[in-house]
Each structure stands twice: as C-alpha cells, then as structure tokens.
Amino acid sequence: MGGEGEGRLFETRVRRGRTWYKLYAASVCGGVCLTWVYRATNIPEIGEKGRWAWMGMLVAELCFGFYWVLTQSFRWCPIYHRTFKERLSQKYGNELPPVDIFVCTADPTIEPPVLVMNTVLSVMAYDYPPEKLSIYVSDDGASELTFYALLEATDFVRHWISFCKRFNVEPRSPAAYFSSPEQHDLRYASELDRIKEMYYAMENRIKVATDFGRVASSVNKQHKGFSEWNSQITPGNHQAIVQILIDGRDQNAIDIEGNTLPTLVYLSREKRPRYPHNFKAGALNALIRVSSEISNSPVILNVDCDMYSNGSESVKNAMCFFLDEESGQQIGYVQFPQNFNNLDKNNIYGDYISIVNEVEMPGLGDSIYLGTGCFHRRESLCGCKYSEHRRMLRDMCNQVKMRKPEESTSFLEERAKDLASCTYEQNTNWGKDIGIKYGCLVEDVVTGLSIQMNGWRSIYYNPSRKGFLGISPTTLSQLLVQHKRWSEGLFQTFLSKYCPFLYGYGKIELRLQMSYATYMLWAPMSLPTLYYVIIPSLCLLKGIPLYPRISSSWFPVFVYVIIGTQAYSLGEALWCQQSFRSWWNMQRMRLMRRTCSYFFSLLDTTMQSLGLGKSSFDITAKIADHEALERLKKGVMEFGSSSPMFSVLAAIAMLNLLCLVASVIMAVVREGFKDQMALQFLLCGMLVMLNLPIYHGMFLRKDRGRLPTFLALESCLIAALACLLSLY
Numbered sequence: 001m002g003g004e005g006e007g008r009l010f011e012t013r014v015r016r017g018r019t020w021y022k023l024y025a026a027s028v029c030g031g032v033c034l035t036w037v038y039r040a041t042n043i044p045e046i047g048e049k050g051r052w053a054w055m056g057m058l059v060a061e062l063c064f065g066f067y068w069v070l071t072q073s074f075r076w077c078p079i080y081h082r083t084f085k086e087r088l089s090q091k092y093g094n095e096l097p098p099v100d101i102f103v104c105t106a107d108p109t110i111e112p113p114v115l116v117m118n119t120v121l122s123v124m125a126y127d128y129p130p131e132k133l134s135i136y137v138s139d140d141g142a143s144e145l146t147f148y149a150l151l152e153a154t155d156f157v158r159h160w161i162s163f164c165k166r167f168n169v170e171p172r173s174p175a176a177y178f179s180s181p182e183q184h185d186l187r188y189a190s191e192l193d194r195i196k197e198m199y200y201a202m203e204n205r206i207k208v209a210t211d212f213g214r215v216a217s218s219v220n221k222q223h224k225g226f227s228e229w230n231s232q233i234t235p236g237n238h239q240a241i242v243q244i245l246i247d248g249r250d251q252n253a254i255d256i257e258g259n260t261l262p263t264l265v266y267l268s269r270e271k272r273p274r275y276p277h278n279f280k281a282g283a284l285n286a287l288i289r290v291s292s293e294i295s296n297s298p299v300i301l302n303v304d305c306d307m308y309s310n311g312s313e314s315v316k317n318a319m320c321f322f323l324d325e326e327s328g329q330q331i332g333y334v335q336f337p338q339n340f341n342n343l344d345k346n347n348i349y350g351d352y353i354s355i356v357n358e359v360e361m362p363g364l365g366d367s368i369y370l371g372t373g374c375f376h377r378r379e380s381l382c383g384c385k386y387s388e389h390r391r392m393l394r395d396m397c398n399q400v401k402m403r404k405p406e407e408s409t410s411f412l413e414e415r416a417k418d419l420a421s422c423t424y425e426q427n428t429n430w431g432k433d434i435g436i437k438y439g440c441l442v443e444d445v446v447t448g449l450s451i452q453m454n455g456w457r458s459i460y461y462n463p464s465r466k467g468f469l470g471i472s473p474t475t476l477s478q479l480l481v482q483h484k485r486w487s488e489g490l491f492q493t494f495l496s497k498y499c500p501f502l503y504g505y506g507k508i509e510l511r512l513q514m515s516y517a518t519y520m521l522w523a524p525m526s527l528p529t530l531y532y533v534i535i536p537s538l539c540l541l542k543g544i545p546l547y548p549r550i551s552s553s554w555f556p557v558f559v560y561v562i563i564g565t566q567a568y569s570l571g572e573a574l575w576c577q578q579s580f581r582s583w584w585n586m587q588r589m590r591l592m593r594r595t596c597s598y599f600f601s602l603l604d605t606t607m608q609s610l611g612l613g614k615s616s617f618d619i620t621a622k623i624a625d626h627e628a629l630e631r632l633k634k635g636v637m638e639f640g641s642s643s644p645m646f647s648v649l650a651a652i653a654m655l656n657l658l659c660l661v662a663s664v665i666m667a668v669v670r671e672g673f674k675d676q677m678a679l680q681f682l683l684c685g686m687l688v689m690l691n692l693p694i695y696h697g698m699f700l701r702k703d704r705g706r707l708p709t710f711l712a713l714e715s716c717l718i719a720a721l722a723c724l725l726s727l728y
C-alpha cells in the first residue's frame, strides 16, 4: 500500500527470508500428507482391535492438518509499516484533523476509578494539539465514584499536561510513569516531586471515596453533576447522564501555562431493564452519537479503560496513514497491537500476545479490529461505503471546535442525553449497518470485517515503542473465561452470515479470510484436541498401537512432522524475545485453552443453537488480591475457585498420569517395552509433563490458590473409571 517517494507519509515492507519459510512449509505439508496416507492405509480390519480408535485418529489428524494450512495464511507474506512523522509536521504543522477518544468502563469494583482516570489522563496528554482532542468516557457502571475520579482529573490535568510536554515524559499515565524504571531526569527533580505529591494526594482522595463506597457530601456540592445520582440509581436502571467536564471551547479551560485543554465528557447512557443494552457495542454506539453532537471529529480512537497510552505519538502515527495522499483516503482504520504491562517474567499463563503481534498480525495484509487501541475514520464506523466518501480527511484539518452562540454547555448536554437514551435506537439501523454490530461477543471482529467489506482498507501498525498497555488476566479461571468468551463469539460469527469465506468471498483477499477463520475455528478445534489427549493414552494402557513402530519407514515421517512443527514454534517464540520456559508455558496454556475454554464455548454454542441459554459478556477483572499477586510473582499458577472447567482439566491430567504410570508398570512387570508404543508413550509423557502444575495444585500445595480437594478426588475417580471402562 505504502511505497517509496518523497511525499509518502508511510512505507510498507515485506519481510525477507520467505523462500526458506516456504521450503520448510512445503516439507511439513508433504509430511502431513504422508501421515494421512499412513493412517488411511493402515486402518485395522473389521473385528481387529482399535479400528474405531484408529479412524478417530484419522479424523483428528485431518483436522489438525487443515488447521495448520489455515495458519499458513499468517506466515506467507508478512508486511511491516513505517511512518514518517517528520514529514507529517512539515506538511501539516499543527493543522491536523481533530480526534475523538472513547474510553469504556463498566464496573467500578473490577475496573477501579483510579485506573480509569489514569487511562484518561494518558490520552489527554497526547502529543497533539490539545484543542483538537475530545475525550469521552462511557461508564456502564453509572458510578458516581468514576465520575468523581474524572472530576478530580480535570484539575490535575492542567498541571499534568504541561509537565508532560515540558519534560517530554513517557508514558503519560501518571501511575505508570511514577512507577516506571525509566530514569527520571534530574533536571526536573523538584517539579517531579511536586507533581508526584499532587498526584498521590488526589489518588488518595479517590481511594478513600472508593473504599467508602460513595463520595463525601462536601465533595457532592462541588459539581452540579452529582445531583444526577440518587439512591435509586443502579447500573442496570437509570437515566442518561451526560456531563461536559471540560469544554475545550471555553476560554477558561486552560492548563497552567495558558494552553487550551482537551474536551472531557462523562457519559452514562440510559439503561432500563426492558431494553437490551448490548454491552460494549451499545456503549460505543452511544459514544459515536453523543460525540457527533459535541465535537464530531473525523477520526475516533477507542480504548478500554485499562489500556493507557504508552506512547504519546500514537495519534500522529495514525495520522501518517490517514493523511497519506496516495492511499490514505481508503484507510478505514489503523489498529495498534494490544500489549500488557502485568505479565510475569516466566509467563506462567502462557501469554502468546507477542507471537500474535510480531508474527500473526503482520501477515494479514490488512488488520483485524481488536476492540481497543484502534483509530477509525468516523465514516467507516458509521457504515459508509468507501466509494461513497465525499470529504477528504485533509480538508478537515482546520476543523476546530467552534462554539455556536446558541450552544451552551448545558444545551449540548441535553441534546446529547436524547442520543444516549435507550429508546433512541428502536427501529433504526444502529447495531446492524451503522456503528458497532450487536448480538455478538466479539463485536469488534465482526465490525472490522464489515468495514473491510465496505471497501475500506485497514492497517496494523506495531511501533517499536508500544502504543498501548493494558492488563491481562492474572488467574487461570479469569484467563479461561476470557478465552471462552472470545472463542464463543468467534465461532458464532463463523456460523453466522458473517462467515469470512461466504461474506468475504470475492471482496477480501483469501489470505485475510483464512486468517479470520483461524481464530473463528478455535472452538471446534477443541474436539480433535480432546480426542488426542484422551484416546492415545487409553490405547497405550490397553496395548493398542496407534503409531508406526520405530523400525518402520513411516516412523521418520511422524518424527519429522512433530519435531519440525515444534522446533519451528520454539524458534518463532525465541525470535519474539521469549525464553524457552515461556514457550513451554505457551504450549501448556494452548492445551488448556483448547480442552477447557474452547470446549465449553463449543458446548455453549451448541446449547444456544438448540435455544437453551444465551451468551453474556463477562467483564475481565483488572484487579487481583494481594496474596494471589505474590504467587504470580513467584510463578505459581492461581486456581482458587472451582470452576467446571477445572474439572475437565484435572480429569484429563489424572487420566494421563494413570495411563503413563500403569503402562510403565506393565512394561516393567510383564512384557518389556514394545517399540510400536514409543510415540504414544512419548505423547502421554509429554502431556503429563505439561500438566505438572495441575498435579502440584491438587496434591502438594497448601495455599489458597490450590485446586480444591474435592476436585482432586473427583478427577481421580473419573480418570480411574475411564481407564477401567476402556480395559473391559
């Protein structure tokens, strides 16, 4: 898309070394085909032992093979973008288009107001003309504590913005900056102390209120906005609340150096029990409408409340794409990667975001919309088709917020409330053709896909300084629940009219269709995985061979496929600056996600298609208790609660342990080691190794994060029963 040339604001490069990769991929592909041939030609005769098990293996391996082909879409032709910010300032100076920034929050207990406020402060301090920034906070929790935190921020930000700009500090979330190891410059030590003190005093006031559960009555009088809260308000039942906390058009809204401040708006859309609120998608759509009334900027950035801005140049970077004269017109959105600042160094929860960011996403050509850290052109989000666009973005560069005489702040607020009412969307196309799509747990992915279908291109941009940092789950059950929600949403999308192969056919590249499908098929891939972690082990116990013997000429084929794919994935992890241990943990978590999250989401999807049950958006917690954090630091997995998912995990772990131990005993006591069992033995052994933290959590640990005792008993029982049943 981007290219050489003086005037270009960005360039696009293709990664080198692809020929080697293609040779490798072709050889693995050949290997996989050969394993299929072996399976198909060696099925035991009718009446022979293991005929069914064998056929199941064939089906599972066919699934794995096809899935592997899908994953090649990422690796075939990865591209990278680079922006030229100097040229942007040469060309446009401060004449840049205005930007609306949306921050979503939904629950003051699991998303603490201080966290939300830090995210808001970080985006208010962007290195961008402040009069062109408007920040909108959507609070689905309708919490006066969140409102209070923002109110506090309106004062602090006057100092913070000028501090950031004078000393060019990064990152610009105060909490993150004060705790970052980045060397603070001694030249401004006294200023730093002063602003730190101011921040912590404010943080303390907010925390006191948060602990108390509501704001003090003295604070209550400080702002008219508090009058919206009365004892009847609950998150699910309240009127629309819109408060313009800072009006950028107001002459008095200035920082301590006299520069204009960005606009800041608090919004809590109306909610009533009888009206579906459509979770985050509904919140974003209300934001789109409310912002169109107040600032109506042509570019929109949306972030989750935990995703603070870590790089103050992100807006300018995004503009390099939108304002590029050759291809900028067609770009519908620019997605920055998700990154996390709370990953432990051993990576016990096998976070693979680095692989996604460095390897998979660059391979798409375009980008998937990931729900946070994404800049949209307003038109693309509002359902306009690419060819229909009229105004060029660069013509909007001079658009500044002008106060029309009749538009007082309270007048705007009243108008905005109508747009945020729960009846507004009735009999409209909101959630269908306009705005974020409804009815899907991964509203972001579907919305991105439909923007691409409307003819817009998209950019995945991964700068070396990470643009955004958020919080990833810190307990195993949080993580599994989050993945369940994703895989459920993704699979439902695959089954819906948005299936990339049908919906996207002829409209987006095959490679992109395949990449979408790779994620959307997580849920059904749980079945072959479950088969593979149960049946070969049971067959090992029973003495039914499922793989070629060591002396067979098929043996090297299997070994090549196994070692080839594993070594490659290790190489990829190392290339992404992960350690061996981190890679090993990723393998474990991949297994757990597949056998638990994906399996449960498959079950739920099936139930729903039978008309039983309904999916819900379980918000990911952004806090953890102190003890649990200590364990995380030590690299110990947190089980804690007893979720049904853990029963499956534990049962599979016990089953493999039993099969391994029993087969070792039998080999020693009875017939000696059979060489046709070698690969099965290896597989079972590997599974036991991967499951070590589960045995540890069941039998050895005493802390509160261990697996509950009854779960240990239950899993032993199930595993023993399965073994006995398979023997007879």
Ligand SMILES: O=c1ccn([C@@H]2O[C@H](COP(=O)(O)OP(=O)(O)O[C@H]3O[C@H](CO)[C@@H](O)[C@H](O)[C@H]3O)[C@@H](O)[C@H]2O)c(=O)[nH]1
Residues within 6 Å of the ligand: 104, 105, 106, 107, 111, 138, 140, 278, 279, 280, 283, 303, 304, 305, 306, 370, 371, 372, 441, 442, 443, 444, 482, 485, 486, 489, 617, 618, 619, 620, 621
């Ligand atoms: O009714 C709701 C539910 C959630 N949210 C907000 O949505 C964001 C994402 O929720 P979170 O529970 O943190 O989701 P994640 O597990 O982090 O979700 C990832 O996946 C989602 C799609 O499932 C995307 O929308 C998110 O941007 C992406 O970070 C948060 O800011 C929430 O406050 C709302 O505003 N209203």
Ligand SMILES: [Mn+2]
Residues within 6 Å of the ligand: 304, 306, 470, 471, 620
């Ligand atoms: Mn999140």
